[in-house]
Amino acid sequence: MLEELVGLLTGKIKSDKVRLLSTFTYADHIRKFKRFWIPITVNSYLKRHANPANSIYEKAFIDPRVRRKTKIVSLPGNLRRELAIYTVLSNTNNIIFDLAGVDHEGGVTIYNNVKEAIDVGGAAILIDTCDEFKNDCTTFVKAEYLGPKIAPLPPFSAK
Secondary structure, three states: OHHHHHHHHHOOOOOOOOOOOOOOEEOOOOOOOOOOOOOOEHHHHHHHHOOOOOHHHHHHHOOOOOOOOOEHHHOOHHHHHHHHHHHHHOOOOEEEEEOOOOOHHHHHHHHHHHHHHOOOOOEEEEEOOOOOOHHHOOOOOOOOOOOOOOOOOOOOOOO
């Protein structure tokens, strides 16, 4: 269900019932971090996915456990999630993120950092099963999908 919701909000799944006025990018979890012979380092991940010109790029290195040569496989879940979110925030300030696999302290840290990053004209959508940030959001929407599985529209083809 998360994939369908993210697909609708990012525009990857087209629906005649949803109209997007802004483009959002989902901060996906870092999945390809288990290479056996040459593990992916923080530096190689950021070079491939992040924008070093953005000031948030350096926030990835605030924690002393995260250095350029640190192997991503050795990072705990909170730091891996922060790295993925900072990477997206270095490219755009319209972000969709979740806090799956993150403990309470890490969730609060990530939430506050995203809130600070989007303060200058950005927007964030937090997909979460808890409502602990309910009173801190500018708009809080609680949604429950009751309909059938959402089928994507066929791609547009001009004939």
